[in-house]
Amino acid sequence: xxxxCVGLLTGFFLLQQLAVLPDVQWLxxxxxxxxxxxxxxxxxxxxxxxxxxxxxxxxxxxxYHAKQRLADYLSEQHEGKVSxxxxxxxxxAIYRDNTIQFDVEVLDKGSIKEGIPSHIRVYWSQGxxxxxxxxxxxxxxxxxxxxxxxxxxxxxxxxxTLMNPGGFDNESYLxxxxxxxxxxxxxxxxxxEQEQHTLQSYIQAWRHDIRKNLHTYWGDKRYGxxxxxxxxxxxxGISTQDWLLFNRSGMTHLVSISGSHIxxxxxxxxxxxxxxxxxxxxxxxLLANHYDISAxxxxxGIVIALLYCLLAGWGIxxxxxxxxxxxxxxxxxxxxxxxxxxxxIITAIIVLILDPWAILSTGFYLSFAAVAVLHILLNRxxxxxxxxxxxxxxxxxxxxxxxxxxxxxxxxxLAPFLMYFFNQIxxxxxxxxxxxxxxxGLIITPMALLFALLSVFFEPNTWLHHLALINHQxxxxxxxxxxYLAQLPWASLxxxxxxxxxxVLCGLGIFILLLPRGIPYRYLALIFVVPAFFFSQHHLREGxxxxxxxxxxxxxxxxxxxxxxxxxxxTGVRRSANDDSGGRVILPTLRALGIKAIDTLVxxxxxxxxxxxxxxxxxxxWVKKAYASFQLDHFLxxxxxxxxxxxxxxxxxxSYKRCAEGQTFVVDNVIFRFLNPVIGHIPxxxxxxxxxxxxxxxxxxxxxxxxxxxxxxxxxxxxxxxFSPPYQIVQVPHHGSKSSSSQEFINExxxxxxxxxxxxxxxxxxxxxxxKARWQQQxxxxxxxxxxxxxxxxxTILNLHxxxxxEQERRYWHR
Numbered sequence: 001x002x003x004x005c006v007g008l009l010t011g012f013f014l015l016q017q018l019a020v021l022p023d024v025q026w027l028x029x030x031x032x033x034x035x036x037x038x039x040x041x042x043x044x045x046x047x048x049x050x051x052x053x054x055x056x057x058x059x060x061x062x063x064y065h066a067k068q069r070l071a072d073y074l075s076e077q078h079e080g081k082v083s084x085x086x087x088x089x090x091x092x093a094i095y096r097d098n099t100i101q102f103d104v105e106v107l108d109k110g111s112i113k114e115g116i117p118s119h120i121r122v123y124w125s126q127g128x129x130x131x132x133x134x135x136x137x138x139x140x141x142x143x144x145x146x147x148x149x150x151x152x153x154x155x156x157x158x159x160x161t162l163m164n165p166g167g168f169d170n171e172s173y174l175x176x177x178x179x180x181x182x183x184x185x186x187x188x189x190x191x192x193e194q195e196q197h198t199l200q201s202y203i204q205a206w207r208h209d210i211r212k213n214l215h216t217y218w219g220d221k222r223y224g225x226x227x228x229x230x231x232x233x234x235x236x237g238i239s240t241q242d243w244l245l246f247n248r249s250g251m252t253h254l255v256s257i258s259g260s261h262i263x264x265x266x267x268x269x270x271x272x273x274x275x276x277x278x279x280x281x282x283x284x285x286l287l288a289n290h291y292d293i294s295a296x297x298x299x300x301g302i303v304i305a306l307l308y309c310l311l312a313g314w315g316i317x318x319x320x321x322x323x324x325x326x327x328x329x330x331x332x333x334x335x336x337x338x339x340x341x342x343x344x345i346i347t348a349i350i351v352l353i354l355d356p357w358a359i360l361s362t363g364f365y366l367s368f369a370a371v372a373v374l375h376i377l378l379n380r381x382x383x384x385x386x387x388x389x390x391x392x393x394x395x396x397x398x399x400x401x402x403x404x405x406x407x408x409x410x411x412x413x414l415a416p417f418l419m420y421f422f423n424q425i426x427x428x429x430x431x432x433x434x435x436x437x438x439x440x441g442l443i444i445t446p447m448a449l450l451f452a453l454l455s456v457f458f459e460p461n462t463w464l465h466h467l468a469l470i471n472h473q474x475x476x477x478x479x480x481x482x483x484y485l486a487q488l489p490w491a492s493l494x495x496x497x498x499x500x501x502x503x504v505l506c507g508l509g510i511f512i513l514l515l516p517r518g519i520p521y522r523y524l525a526l527i528f529v530v531p532a533f534f535f536s537q538h539h540l541r542e543g544x545x546x547x548x549x550x551x552x553x554x555x556x557x558x559x560x561x562x563x564x565x566x567x568x569x570x571t572g573v574r575r576s577a578n579d580d581s582g583g584r585v586i587l588p589t590l591r592a593l594g595i596k597a598i599d600t601l602v603x604x605x606x607x608x609x610x611x612x613x614x615x616x617x618x619x620x621x622w623v624k625k626a627y628a629s630f631q632l633d634h635f636l637x638x639x640x641x642x643x644x645x646x647x648x649x650x651x652x653x654x655s656y657k658r659c660a661e662g663q664t665f666v667v668d669n670v671i672f673r674f675l676n677p678v679i680g681h682i683p684x685x686x687x688x689x690x691x692x693x694x695x696x697x698x699x700x701x702x703x704x705x706x707x708x709x710x711x712x713x714x715x716x717x718x719x720x721x722x723f724s725p726p727y728q729i730v731q732v733p734h735h736g737s738k739s740s741s742s743q744e745f746i747n748e749x750x751x752x753x754x755x756x757x758x759x760x761x762x763x764x765x766x767x768x769x770x771x772k773a774r775w776q777q778q779x780x781x782x783x784x785x786x787x788x789x790x791x792x793x794x795x796t797i798l799n800l801h802x803x804x805x806x807e808q809e810r811r812y813w814h815r
Contacts, residue, residue: 005345007054012352012359014055015062019810024067027060052717053080059133062356066812069688073113074158074181080761082186084110086151087120088109090201092208092313093144094236098127098136102144103179117180122154124185132608137576146204149193154183158815160760162551163789163806165497166423166592175813176357203310207232210311213455215740217468223475230445231259231452235310240578245479247422248486250411250429253366254440261445262305262312262321268446271303275612280502297331308449316351316363320371323347340375344368360423363416366414373413374406376514407433413514416506419495420530423592426492428485439478447471494592503574506532536594541797543669543699547729549783549791550589551805554759554766555609557587558705558731560696562668568703569694574612577643582613587620589790597622600672602659604692604707606630606685615639618649626656627663629676630686658682659692661720671697675717676709688734689713695727701795702726704749706733706740714745726750728800729793731757732775736767736784741774751780753793753802760786 034053041049087104101123110117112669126138159182161170172178173380197205210232218224225237246252253260270616280287287293305325309318324347331338338346348368351358358364418425426432451467458464485491498506509528512519540546548559555573559566572581580694590598601623603611615636617623626632629757633656642649657663660678663673676693691707704727709717712735717723727749733740736756754775756767767784775782783791789806805812 001050002345003050003541004054005349007051007056008058008349009054009345009352010051011055011058012062012349014189015059015066016357016359016811018812020314021070021812022059024060024063026064029058030056031060047785053056058352060355065356069175069178069180070813072117072119072180074117074156074399076353078112078115078156079158082153082155083112083116083121083151084151085116086110086149086192087122088196088198088201089144089146089148089150090198091146092203092211092234092236092790098125100124100126100141104150104175104183106445107149108121116156118180119178120154120156120183121174122152122183122185131577132574133577133639144379145194145197145208147197149196150189151192152189153186155186157184157761158184158814162553162585163809164551164589165548165805167551167585167791168588168589168808171814172360172811176360207234207311207313207502210452210456214452217455217458217465218450218472221472223472223479226479227444227448227472227475229439230448231311233315233318242479245483245486247424247491248426248428249432250426251432251436251440251482252608253370253438254433256694260437260441262308262318264323264441264447265308265449266305266325269304273297273300281365293332298332302326302329305416315365316358316361317692319351319354319358319369320347320364323350324371329334340372344372362417362660363420365417369414369417370410373514403434404430407431407437409514413510415529416503416510416532418565419498419506420503423588424492424494425533428488428491432485434481435649436478436482441473444471444474444478447474493533494591494594495533496536497592498532498586502532502535540668540794544794544796545696545701545703546700546792546794547696547703548589548593549731549755549757549785549793550581550585551785551788551790552585552757554735554757554762554764555581555612556604556707556731556735556757557581557586557610557613559586559593559595560703561595562698564671565599565667565670566595566597567602567672568598568617569602569692570604570610570707571601571613571617573609578614578783580613582616583620586613590621597624599624599667600665601626602694603628603630603632604659604705605690606635607708607765610691610707611635615647616645618651618654620648620650622650623632623654624651626654627659627674627692628656628686629659629682629690629692631682631684632656634684651743659694661722669699671695673697675720675722676713677716677720687736693717695722695724697724698795700797701728701800702793703729703793705731707731708734708740710734710739711742711745714740714742718745718748723748725757726794728752730754730780732767732771732782735764736771737764738768738771741771743774746775746778746780751775751778753783754780755783755785755791758784758786762786 028423031053034056035051038046038053040051057393085106086108087106090105091103101121103121105118106118106120124144126141127136130138153649159171159174159179161168161172163169181290195205211228211234214231215227218227221227225239226242229235229238274294277293277297278286278288282290302325305322309322312318324343327338327343327346351364409428410433411426415425449462451471454467455464505528509525512522512525512528515522542563544563546550546561550557550559550572552572556570557572558569568586572585574580598617598621601617603614603626605611606629636647657677659674659676661675663674666672673695674692676691676694679690681809688708689710689712691709691713693707693709693713694705696703696705702724710733718725725748728751730749730751730753732754735758758766772782783804785791787806788804789809792805794801
């Protein structure tokens with residue numbers, strides 16, 4: 001049956017890699033044929049048949065459920081329109097500075113019969129005025145509690161994501177969460193019922209009440225949100241700064257409800273139950289003389305584990321832990337012990353039957369991998385004669401050494417997953433986990449759970465406040481030590497995206513290293529692991545270049561690479577005081593591509609959709625030199641005042657020059673030439689018509705980056721002697737607006753590819769259909785990043801090569 005189980009897991013995994021779903025009818029035929037064939041075959045062929053049967057069964061099961069979920073979608077006729085619906089709140093609401101976010105189930109669509117999905121993520125803005133630089137905090141927001149029924153008007157849109165290398169795939173995340181539309185509240189919703197519960201909303205309401213209670217004590221504390229996450233698994237209040245620290249230090253698993261927390265709590269309850277039951281009497285004698293009290297004690301631990309998992313939000317690690325405990329208990333009662341591999345595979349299959357998209361979760365891989373490695377290590381340590389009678393000093397040293405080995409090997413074993421999901425490896429993770437696992441797992445978390453329980457039964461009082469402060473102070477000490485370690489220059493290593501074959505090779509090497517001692521040359525498997533840490537993207541030659549047009553919404557940003565040089569043209573948009581394209585889009589992509597410094601930064605003009613990520617970038621990555629069409633220092637001073645924070649460049653000697661016609665520099669036999677004419681003195685703030693225009697002239701092809709120039713500036717360009725078409729690649733001026741891309745300009749540049757950077761369903765309706773048609777009539781391939789995702793174009797001796805990131809990464813749920 002093991003081959004059947006492996007086939008089931010393989011089918012679940014491969015289904016989520018498909019761009020198009022298979023036909024269920026053909027899968028059904030395959031299942032019947034394989035099942036009949038299995039009646040007549042034996043040996044190896046039977047094993048293969050069982051594998052294929054499991055594969056087809058899981059593929060068919062997952063496909064059936066996927067088609068059901070895809071059928072619940074927002075139709076084109078309702079997208080961007082306001083619809084009046086009656087909804088029930090299903091999950092914990094997330095309160096931000098001036099917005100409430102919550103997931104709802106649609107109960108009544110009014111006169112609309114179809115085209116509106118059943119599950120919507122709602123954003124309810126409370127602020128009257130929006131500011132790019134000021135965080136407007138609203139104190140008295142309405143309470144949104146799971147189980148409430150509201151009537152509200154929602155402006156609906158389909159889920160969308162920016163598709164870039166190393167970027168977060170929001171469409172995949174929302175599809176896994178069964179969120180089929182986004183709704184922004186218009187007007188004032190009406191509360192129709194305070195409570196109308198399903199089982200799910202009832203559990204979420206229970207979590208809501210506990211969170212509300214804990215906010216009384218920890219709401220204003222520095223790490224209060226972390227303590228609340230340890231109790232109920234609600235991580236939304238944790239700041240971005242803290243998440244960066246957790247990733248850099250490798251302790252992310254400790255600030256979520258991990259399997260270790262649940263197992264320790266369940267084990268503690270089991271031991272206490274066993275201790276109590278041993279002292280209980282029944283009919284004049286001890287209860288243990290009549291019944292197997294260990295089974296009763298184990299059942300108490302299982303019940304507590306279930307309650308904690310529900311309190312924690314029933315995430316993937318929680319599901320895995322509870323199911324392993326439950327299966328272990330069931331097979332213990334049946335006196336049919338399971339091996340760890342059998343227990344793992346059966347648990348994984350049950351998790352995927354309950355949720356076929358769980359396999360898309362980072363927690364699915366990290367949770368199973370960490371426990372498997374831990375079990376292998378502990379077994380290996382147990383096989384040796386441990387800790388014979390010796391001096392206490394030697395004994396403690398040996399225990400400490402074993403603990404360090406466990407932490408180091410777990411870090412190494414999880415490296416392929418961390419590379420794939422986060423493009424980062426923490427070198428201080430073994431050190432941090434050596435003290436954090438004990439302090440957070442055995443002291444802080446149990447203490448926080450005990451406090452949460454006490455706060456439910458007792459009114460706020462002095463001793464409860466003192467207990468809350470002690471709990472917070474203990475966590476603060478752990479965090480301060482971790483912060484110190486994370487600031488060390490060698491604390492973590494950013495790694496670029498590695499190809500699939502290298503991930504498999506790295507995983508194989510780690511598997512061999514974990515095999516029992518005695519296998520000859522086992523440590524040579526490090527040869528399979530080390531290259532993954534030093535892999536870099538395809539090397540360019542002299543005269544070759546590569547351009548990445550970011551999928552960055554209604555903004556501009558283009559990354560250019562030559563053999564030894566990196567140039568960034570524009571920095572994207574600022575969306576709010578703590579959200580801009582620099583941190584959200586550009587930095588993750590640079591990390592994924594293995595880029596650790598920007599040699600040249602060009603900011604075409606001062607509009608916020610081209611300069612919005614500047615402050616974040618210069619503070620986060622080394623920038624050697626910069627060009628701009630405006631006073632960059634004045635711009636940054638203004639950003640400092642508006643954001644009310646100090647902006648310090650990583651490069652203290654960073655200076656800038658004005659981009660202007662006649663300025664040229666050559667790198668790796670590629671010419672970079674500015675074409676925009678100088679108009680008077682450099683302004684404090686430049687606009688569209690003053691945009692930098694950069695021509696890139698390689699050995700084989702040419703590229704023209706235009707910023708937001710208008711038709712008048714286009715005419716000035718092709719009158720310059722330095723303007724030397726053809727430019728095979730052109731950035732469509734001003735996102736494809738009607739004010740640019742004149743017919744004369746299009747005729748002059750003779751482009752093969754024209755790329756417009758726009759947002760999906762943007763309010764400006766860029767690119768304008770007339771402009772798109774104008775380029776296409778010239779024979780140019782017109783690409784819009786809103787449709788294609790990031791566009792990467794490589795100019796090499798072999799020819800132009802174009803990669804469309806959305807097509808490369810497409811899955812069946814993507815729009």
